[in-house]
Amino acid sequence: MKTTPFTHFHETLGARMAPFAGYNMPIEYTGIKDEHMVVREKVGVFDVSHMGEFWIKGPKAFELVQKLTSNDVALLVDGKVQYSCFTNETGGIVDDLLVYRFSAEKYLLVVNAANIEKDWNWVVKHGEQLGMKPGVELENASDNTCQLAIQGPLALKAMQKLTDANVTDMEYYTFKEIPFAGIDKVIFSTTGYTGSGGCEIYAYNKDADKLWNAVFEAGKEFGIQPIGLGARDTLRLEAGFCLYGHEIDDDHSPIEAGLGWITKFVPGNDFVNRAYHEKLKEDKPARYLKGFVIEDKGIARQGYPIEDEQGNQIGIVCSGTVSPLTGKSIGTGYVKSGYHKLDSVIYIRVRNKALKAKIVKTPFF
Numbered sequence: 001m002k003t004t005p006f007t008h009f010h011e012t013l014g015a016r017m018a019p020f021a022g023y024n025m026p027i028e029y030t031g032i033k034d035e036h037m038v039v040r041e042k043v044g045v046f047d048v049s050h051m052g053e054f055w056i057k058g059p060k061a062f063e064l065v066q067k068l069t070s071n072d073v074a075l076l077v078d079g080k081v082q083y084s085c086f087t088n089e090t091g092g093i094v095d096d097l098l099v100y101r102f103s104a105e106k107y108l109l110v111v112n113a114a115n116i117e118k119d120w121n122w123v124v125k126h127g128e129q130l131g132m133k134p135g136v137e138l139e140n141a142s143d144n145t146c147q148l149a150i151q152g153p154l155a156l157k158a159m160q161k162l163t164d165a166n167v168t169d170m171e172y173y174t175f176k177e178i179p180f181a182g183i184d185k186v187i188f189s190t191t192g193y194t195g196s197g198g199c200e201i202y203a204y205n206k207d208a209d210k211l212w213n214a215v216f217e218a219g220k221e222f223g224i225q226p227i228g229l230g231a232r233d234t235l236r237l238e239a240g241f242c243l244y245g246h247e248i249d250d251d252h253s254p255i256e257a258g259l260g261w262i263t264k265f266v267p268g269n270d271f272v273n274r275a276y277h278e279k280l281k282e283d284k285p286a287r288y289l290k291g292f293v294i295e296d297k298g299i300a301r302q303g304y305p306i307e308d309e310q311g312n313q314i315g316i317v318c319s320g321t322v323s324p325l326t327g328k329s330i331g332t333g334y335v336k337s338g339y340h341k342l343d344s345v346i347y348i349r350v351r352n353k354a355l356k357a358k359i360v361k362t363p364f365f
Helices: 007-012 032-041 061-068 113-129 155-162 205-222 229-238 274-283
Strands: 016-020 023-028 044-047 052-057 081-087 093-103 106-111 138-140 145-151 175-180 183-189 198-204 287-294 305-307 313-322 329-336 345-350 353-360
Touching (some): 032 044, 044 229, 052 113, 106 113, 145 205, 198 205, 229 329, 287 345
Antiparallel strands (some): 016 023, 044 145, 052 138, 081 093, 175 183
């Protein structure tokens, strides 16, 4: 099992550790609910060094990224980040990812930890078709890059103490390469997976200790705490964000998953299998990913059936939890067309009970 450059900090702090995507990762420190609320109200720090980072460089860089991703890379300018997905050849999603534009000939792709090998093979396959070579124009930097996500309403204020560059006024989904915490250069990005604002910071593994110590020292006065993957999941679900292997996978189109906004059918954006998704949008999908709130007592879990009033199965649950912020039982699932409209009543089958639920808009707060 792999470790991250921050693992010794998690163990010293007494985190409950468990395997995740091949890494030994912290699941919780003081408790999921407590950690969740720290991020919603103050500032919390996630070790996300298990994520994958691929560099795409050279004169064919734009062409490759435009071919691989569903969003329109032509809209990017230097210093801007874009949420996107790799579409596969069978109508689903290889992975969702972030695209960073450093220049017209230099991009960084940040992918999910569980999909690094699959994604890298996908990038290399299509890159080689354009004459691009691994180790030259294509670089998998995942193993030498560490990353911290500092999230919450006080995150940027706390991090401003560690750099002379202005970070508190940065727009959402932008980034800078800046000196930070005594490190010559980090990538400082106003992105995140919580819905509470903040930043994500990329550095080389050799600078990991310096980065961790400085971040926690700077955040002390703001009530900073380390946060585990348990709260990362409740935060992203409350914010209505997709998780690969739950809301999105190789079998669901971004059009079905409510990701039409990152699937651009514009001239020059001939991404993999574009025609399939374009037709699906025109014809309307037979199923839609939707958020729901359970009105009866109980919690939905991945794989639970979703039924109509007569007990016929009309869908399946992708994710479910009790929202630490609202106290409500929330979830996401794919439901048949016709049951996907706002306020539609559905039922979640939890063992021998059918729990009444209602389709709602996300985010859940």
